[in-house]
Amino acid sequence: xxxxxxxxxxxxxxxxxxxxxxxxxxxxxxxxxxxxxxxxxxxxxxxxxxxxxxxxxxxxxxxxxxxxxxxxxxxxxxxxxxxxxxxxxxxxxxxxxxxxxxxxxxxxxxxxxxxxxxxxxxxxxxxxxxxxxxxxxxxx
Numbered sequence: 001x002x003x004x005x006x007x008x009x010x011x012x013x014x015x016x017x018x019x020x021x022x023x024x025x026x027x028x029x030x031x032x033x034x035x036x037x038x039x040x041x042x043x044x045x046x047x048x049x050x051x052x053x054x055x056x057x058x059x060x061x062x063x064x065x066x067x068x069x070x071x072x073x074x075x076x077x078x079x080x081x082x083x084x085x086x087x088x089x090x091x092x093x094x095x096x097x098x099x100x101x102x103x104x105x106x107x108x109x110x111x112x113x114x115x116x117x118x119x120x121x122x123x124x125x126x127x128x129x130x131x132x133x134x135x136x137x138x139x140x
């Protein structure tokens with residue numbers, strides 16, 4: 001089981017999985033996950049695509065303190081964020097196309113190694129949960 005990690009363009013040596021935020025309050029978490037995967041990697045898992053059934057809501061949330069360097073992205077006084085965890089299982093041959101203003105490199109790593117490479121502790125924990133949610137091929 002491998003995890004796709006992407007390197008942020010705005011921070012040196014900051015590796016993470018796909019992350020993102022809602023564009024609007026009425027955007028569902030699933031819509032957000034599908035959009036962010038496509039924007040950051042070029043992998044299309046929208047409804048009607050071959051990968052649509054492979055996006056899995058893990059039904060997990062993490063609440064964490066927002067790092068000071070990114071608090072300007074939030075409303076004044078917001079100190080914590082809640083992240084919702086999803087997984088997308090893709091074939092090995094899946095091509096990755098990065099958004100160059102957001103990410104500069106990518107790598108596929110075994111899940112335990114990916115966890116060690118992640119900057120964010122909650123992102124590392126998500127990598128370690130992968131075996132719990134892994135599905136055998138042809139099981140959407």
